[in-house]
Amino acid sequence: MPTLGPNSYGKAETRVVRVVRDGAVHHLKDLNVSVALSGEMADVHLRGSNANVLPTDTAKNTVYAFAKEHGIASAEEFGIRLARHFVTSQQPIHRARIRIEEYAWERIETAGRAKHSFARRGQEVRTAQVSYDGRCWEVVSGLTGLTVLNTTDSEFWGYVKDRYTTLQEARDRILATDVHARWRYGWSDDARPAPDWERGHAEARGHLLSAFAETYSLSLQQTLYQMGARVIERRPEIDEVRLSLPNQHHFLVDLEPFGLTNDNEVYFAADRPYGLIEATVLRDGAEPRIPTD
Protein backbone atom coordinates (compact mmCIF):
# COMPACT_ATOMS: atom_id res chain seq x y z
CA MET A 1 0.00 0.00 0.00
CA PRO A 2 1.45 3.45 -0.84
CA THR A 3 2.38 5.45 2.26
CA LEU A 4 0.92 8.80 3.18
CA GLY A 5 3.52 11.59 3.07
CA PRO A 6 3.52 15.03 4.67
CA ASN A 7 0.03 16.46 4.99
CA SER A 8 -1.85 19.33 6.53
CA TYR A 9 -5.34 20.74 6.45
CA GLY A 10 -7.10 23.89 7.55
CA LYS A 11 -9.05 26.90 6.36
CA ALA A 12 -7.28 29.13 3.87
CA GLU A 13 -7.83 32.86 3.43
CA THR A 14 -10.32 33.75 6.14
CA ARG A 15 -10.85 37.47 5.66
CA VAL A 16 -11.35 39.22 8.97
CA VAL A 17 -11.74 42.95 9.54
CA ARG A 18 -11.64 44.04 13.18
CA VAL A 19 -12.79 47.51 14.19
CA VAL A 20 -11.88 49.02 17.57
CA ARG A 21 -14.02 52.03 18.52
CA ASP A 22 -12.33 54.45 20.86
CA GLY A 23 -15.13 57.04 20.99
CA ALA A 24 -15.12 58.85 17.66
CA VAL A 25 -11.63 57.53 16.88
CA HIS A 26 -11.82 54.13 15.22
CA HIS A 27 -8.97 51.69 14.48
CA LEU A 28 -8.93 49.02 11.81
CA LYS A 29 -7.10 45.73 11.20
CA ASP A 30 -7.72 43.90 7.93
CA LEU A 31 -6.30 40.38 7.70
CA ASN A 32 -6.36 37.35 5.44
CA VAL A 33 -5.66 34.35 7.69
CA SER A 34 -4.72 30.84 6.55
CA VAL A 35 -4.60 28.00 9.07
CA ALA A 36 -2.75 24.73 8.34
CA LEU A 37 -2.86 21.95 10.94
CA SER A 38 -1.06 18.62 11.05
CA GLY A 39 -0.66 15.69 13.40
CA GLU A 40 -2.41 12.33 13.75
CA MET A 41 -4.24 12.47 10.44
CA ALA A 42 -3.47 9.02 9.01
CA ASP A 43 -6.96 7.66 9.75
CA VAL A 44 -8.84 10.35 7.87
CA HIS A 45 -6.68 9.88 4.78
CA LEU A 46 -6.38 6.08 4.85
CA ARG A 47 -9.58 4.87 6.50
CA GLY A 48 -12.05 7.73 6.23
CA SER A 49 -12.37 8.21 9.99
CA ASN A 50 -12.95 11.83 10.95
CA ALA A 51 -12.45 11.19 14.66
CA ASN A 52 -9.31 13.35 14.81
CA VAL A 53 -10.53 16.05 12.46
CA LEU A 54 -11.44 19.46 13.81
CA PRO A 55 -13.44 20.83 10.85
CA THR A 56 -11.85 23.56 8.77
CA ASP A 57 -15.12 25.43 9.31
CA THR A 58 -14.26 25.51 13.02
CA ALA A 59 -10.84 26.95 12.21
CA LYS A 60 -12.58 29.78 10.34
CA ASN A 61 -14.97 30.39 13.23
CA THR A 62 -12.06 30.44 15.69
CA VAL A 63 -10.40 33.24 13.69
CA TYR A 64 -13.55 35.36 13.96
CA ALA A 65 -14.18 34.53 17.63
CA PHE A 66 -10.57 35.33 18.59
CA ALA A 67 -10.76 38.63 16.70
CA LYS A 68 -13.74 39.54 18.90
CA GLU A 69 -12.48 38.13 22.20
CA HIS A 70 -8.80 39.09 22.05
CA GLY A 71 -8.61 41.78 19.39
CA ILE A 72 -5.73 41.92 16.91
CA ALA A 73 -2.72 43.65 18.46
CA SER A 74 -0.50 42.55 15.57
CA ALA A 75 -0.59 39.90 12.87
CA GLU A 76 2.15 37.98 14.67
CA GLU A 77 0.47 38.09 18.09
CA PHE A 78 -2.83 36.96 16.55
CA GLY A 79 -1.07 34.11 14.71
CA ILE A 80 0.68 33.00 17.90
CA ARG A 81 -2.64 32.98 19.79
CA LEU A 82 -4.30 30.85 17.11
CA ALA A 83 -1.39 28.41 16.76
CA ARG A 84 -1.18 27.92 20.51
CA HIS A 85 -4.93 27.32 20.71
CA PHE A 86 -5.06 24.60 18.04
CA VAL A 87 -1.98 22.72 19.29
CA THR A 88 -2.84 22.85 23.00
CA SER A 89 -6.61 22.27 22.78
CA GLN A 90 -6.65 19.34 20.32
CA GLN A 91 -4.53 16.33 21.27
CA PRO A 92 -4.25 14.92 17.70
CA ILE A 93 -2.99 18.26 16.36
CA HIS A 94 0.78 18.50 16.80
CA ARG A 95 1.65 21.42 14.57
CA ALA A 96 -0.02 24.61 13.45
CA ARG A 97 1.12 27.02 10.78
CA ILE A 98 -0.73 30.32 10.56
CA ARG A 99 -0.12 32.53 7.54
CA ILE A 100 -1.42 36.08 7.64
CA GLU A 101 -1.52 38.85 5.08
CA GLU A 102 -2.35 42.26 6.48
CA TYR A 103 -3.70 45.02 4.27
CA ALA A 104 -2.65 48.46 5.46
CA TRP A 105 -5.23 51.19 5.89
CA GLU A 106 -4.24 54.78 6.60
CA ARG A 107 -6.49 57.22 8.34
CA ILE A 108 -7.91 59.98 6.13
CA GLU A 109 -7.08 63.05 8.17
CA THR A 110 -9.88 65.63 8.16
CA ALA A 111 -10.63 68.79 10.10
CA GLY A 112 -13.72 67.18 11.66
CA ARG A 113 -13.96 65.33 14.96
CA ALA A 114 -14.86 61.96 13.42
CA LYS A 115 -11.95 59.62 12.74
CA HIS A 116 -13.55 56.70 10.97
CA SER A 117 -12.38 57.07 7.36
CA PHE A 118 -9.47 55.14 5.87
CA ALA A 119 -7.65 54.73 2.54
CA ARG A 120 -5.81 51.55 1.48
CA ARG A 121 -2.06 52.07 1.36
CA GLY A 122 -1.06 51.10 -2.20
CA GLN A 123 -0.35 47.51 -3.05
CA GLU A 124 1.80 46.83 -0.03
CA VAL A 125 0.87 43.80 2.06
CA ARG A 126 2.35 42.90 5.43
CA THR A 127 2.92 39.18 5.94
CA ALA A 128 3.41 36.95 8.97
CA GLN A 129 3.86 33.20 9.30
CA VAL A 130 3.75 31.57 12.71
CA SER A 131 4.63 27.89 13.19
CA TYR A 132 4.29 26.02 16.49
CA ASP A 133 4.89 22.38 17.42
CA GLY A 134 3.93 22.63 21.09
CA ARG A 135 7.50 23.53 22.10
CA CYS A 136 9.16 25.86 19.60
CA TRP A 137 7.95 28.90 17.74
CA GLU A 138 9.09 30.12 14.38
CA VAL A 139 7.94 33.59 13.35
CA VAL A 140 8.68 34.87 9.86
CA SER A 141 7.37 38.35 9.14
CA GLY A 142 7.63 40.32 5.97
CA LEU A 143 6.07 42.43 3.26
CA THR A 144 5.27 42.28 -0.43
CA GLY A 145 4.35 44.89 -3.00
CA LEU A 146 6.58 47.67 -1.70
CA THR A 147 7.62 49.37 -4.95
CA VAL A 148 10.74 51.55 -4.78
CA LEU A 149 12.77 53.46 -7.36
CA ASN A 150 16.06 55.40 -7.45
CA THR A 151 16.44 57.89 -10.32
CA THR A 152 20.25 57.84 -10.01
CA ASP A 153 23.16 56.30 -8.03
CA SER A 154 22.79 53.05 -9.96
CA GLU A 155 25.28 51.60 -12.45
CA PHE A 156 25.65 48.22 -14.12
CA TRP A 157 28.82 47.44 -16.09
CA GLY A 158 31.80 45.11 -16.12
CA TYR A 159 29.63 42.03 -16.58
CA VAL A 160 30.38 38.93 -18.66
CA LYS A 161 29.77 39.35 -22.39
CA ASP A 162 29.27 36.45 -24.76
CA ARG A 163 28.03 36.31 -28.36
CA TYR A 164 24.43 36.88 -27.24
CA THR A 165 25.09 39.92 -25.04
CA THR A 166 23.58 43.15 -26.36
CA LEU A 167 23.04 45.04 -23.07
CA GLN A 168 24.82 48.41 -23.04
CA GLU A 169 26.83 49.22 -19.94
CA ALA A 170 25.06 51.76 -17.75
CA ARG A 171 26.84 54.42 -15.67
CA ASP A 172 23.65 56.09 -14.52
CA ARG A 173 20.38 54.18 -14.68
CA ILE A 174 17.05 53.94 -12.93
CA LEU A 175 16.91 51.18 -10.32
CA ALA A 176 13.40 50.02 -9.48
CA THR A 177 12.01 46.97 -7.75
CA ASP A 178 9.01 45.56 -5.98
CA VAL A 179 10.32 44.43 -2.62
CA HIS A 180 9.29 40.99 -1.37
CA ALA A 181 10.97 40.56 2.01
CA ARG A 182 10.69 37.99 4.76
CA TRP A 183 12.58 38.07 8.04
CA ARG A 184 12.85 35.41 10.72
CA TYR A 185 12.93 36.30 14.38
CA GLY A 186 15.35 34.52 16.73
CA TRP A 187 12.57 34.18 19.35
CA SER A 188 11.57 30.52 19.62
CA ASP A 189 10.32 29.69 23.10
CA ASP A 190 7.86 30.99 25.67
CA ALA A 191 10.58 31.29 28.32
CA ARG A 192 11.81 34.47 26.63
CA PRO A 193 9.67 37.58 26.14
CA ALA A 194 8.36 37.91 22.60
CA PRO A 195 9.61 40.86 20.50
CA ASP A 196 7.45 43.94 19.93
CA TRP A 197 5.98 42.80 16.60
CA GLU A 198 4.51 46.16 15.53
CA ARG A 199 7.73 48.03 16.19
CA GLY A 200 9.83 45.23 14.71
CA HIS A 201 7.89 45.39 11.48
CA ALA A 202 7.98 49.18 11.17
CA GLU A 203 11.70 49.29 11.88
CA ALA A 204 12.64 46.44 9.53
CA ARG A 205 10.63 48.14 6.78
CA GLY A 206 12.36 51.45 7.51
CA HIS A 207 15.81 49.84 7.31
CA LEU A 208 14.99 48.16 3.99
CA LEU A 209 13.88 51.51 2.57
CA SER A 210 16.80 53.55 3.88
CA ALA A 211 19.35 50.97 2.68
CA PHE A 212 17.73 50.98 -0.77
CA ALA A 213 17.86 54.78 -0.90
CA GLU A 214 21.38 55.17 0.53
CA THR A 215 23.23 52.43 -1.34
CA TYR A 216 25.24 53.58 -4.35
CA SER A 217 24.44 50.56 -6.46
CA LEU A 218 26.69 48.69 -8.87
CA SER A 219 24.05 45.97 -9.23
CA LEU A 220 20.69 45.04 -7.73
CA GLN A 221 22.51 42.09 -6.13
CA GLN A 222 24.71 44.53 -4.20
CA THR A 223 21.69 46.63 -3.17
CA LEU A 224 19.87 43.48 -2.02
CA TYR A 225 22.74 42.47 0.23
CA GLN A 226 22.93 45.98 1.73
CA MET A 227 19.19 45.94 2.44
CA GLY A 228 19.32 42.56 4.19
CA ALA A 229 22.53 43.39 6.05
CA ARG A 230 21.06 46.67 7.34
CA VAL A 231 18.16 44.78 8.94
CA ILE A 232 20.47 42.15 10.48
CA GLU A 233 22.84 44.81 11.83
CA ARG A 234 20.17 47.11 13.27
CA ARG A 235 17.60 44.58 14.55
CA PRO A 236 19.21 42.12 16.99
CA GLU A 237 15.96 40.13 17.29
CA ILE A 238 16.13 39.18 13.57
CA ASP A 239 18.47 36.35 12.46
CA GLU A 240 17.63 35.91 8.78
CA VAL A 241 16.31 38.05 5.93
CA ARG A 242 15.19 36.66 2.58
CA LEU A 243 14.72 39.10 -0.28
CA SER A 244 13.21 38.57 -3.69
CA LEU A 245 13.70 41.62 -5.92
CA PRO A 246 12.41 41.80 -9.50
CA ASN A 247 14.56 44.23 -11.49
CA GLN A 248 11.96 46.50 -13.05
CA HIS A 249 13.94 47.56 -16.09
CA HIS A 250 13.65 51.14 -17.32
CA PHE A 251 15.06 51.49 -20.83
CA LEU A 252 16.02 54.83 -22.35
CA VAL A 253 13.76 55.65 -25.30
CA ASP A 254 15.52 56.40 -28.58
CA LEU A 255 14.37 59.96 -29.36
CA GLU A 256 16.78 60.47 -32.30
CA PRO A 257 14.09 59.75 -34.94
CA PHE A 258 12.34 62.88 -33.61
CA GLY A 259 15.53 64.97 -33.70
CA LEU A 260 15.67 64.96 -29.89
CA THR A 261 18.39 63.86 -27.49
CA ASN A 262 17.59 61.76 -24.45
CA ASP A 263 19.68 62.98 -21.53
CA ASN A 264 18.58 60.25 -19.14
CA GLU A 265 15.09 61.74 -18.93
CA VAL A 266 12.62 59.59 -20.89
CA TYR A 267 12.31 55.86 -20.15
CA PHE A 268 10.22 52.93 -21.25
CA ALA A 269 9.17 51.00 -18.11
CA ALA A 270 9.07 47.33 -19.13
CA ASP A 271 6.89 45.06 -17.01
CA ARG A 272 8.32 41.78 -18.37
CA PRO A 273 10.59 39.99 -18.65
CA TYR A 274 12.38 41.13 -15.52
CA GLY A 275 15.60 40.09 -13.87
CA LEU A 276 14.86 38.31 -10.61
CA ILE A 277 17.45 38.75 -7.88
CA GLU A 278 16.98 36.65 -4.73
CA ALA A 279 19.16 35.96 -1.71
CA THR A 280 19.17 35.26 2.01
CA VAL A 281 21.24 37.39 4.41
CA LEU A 282 22.07 35.76 7.75
CA ARG A 283 23.38 36.69 11.16
CA ASP A 284 26.75 35.00 11.77
CA GLY A 285 26.11 31.42 12.87
CA ALA A 286 22.39 31.46 11.97
CA GLU A 287 20.96 28.76 9.74
CA PRO A 288 18.93 29.58 6.62
CA ARG A 289 15.40 28.39 7.38
CA ILE A 290 13.19 30.63 5.26
CA PRO A 291 12.22 28.57 2.18
CA THR A 292 13.91 29.76 -1.01
CA ASP A 293 10.84 29.21 -3.22
Ligand SMILES: O=c1[nH]c(=O)c2[nH]c(=O)[nH]c2[nH]1
Ligand atom coordinates in the same frame (compact mmCIF):
# COMPACT_ATOMS: atom_id res chain seq x y z
O1 LIG B 1 21.58 44.85 -11.32
C1 LIG B 1 21.59 44.06 -12.27
N1 LIG B 1 22.01 42.77 -12.08
C2 LIG B 1 22.06 41.86 -13.09
O2 LIG B 1 22.46 40.68 -12.88
C3 LIG B 1 21.61 42.27 -14.36
N2 LIG B 1 21.50 41.63 -15.57
C4 LIG B 1 20.99 42.53 -16.45
O3 LIG B 1 20.74 42.31 -17.67
N3 LIG B 1 20.80 43.74 -15.84
C5 LIG B 1 21.17 43.61 -14.54
N4 LIG B 1 21.16 44.47 -13.49
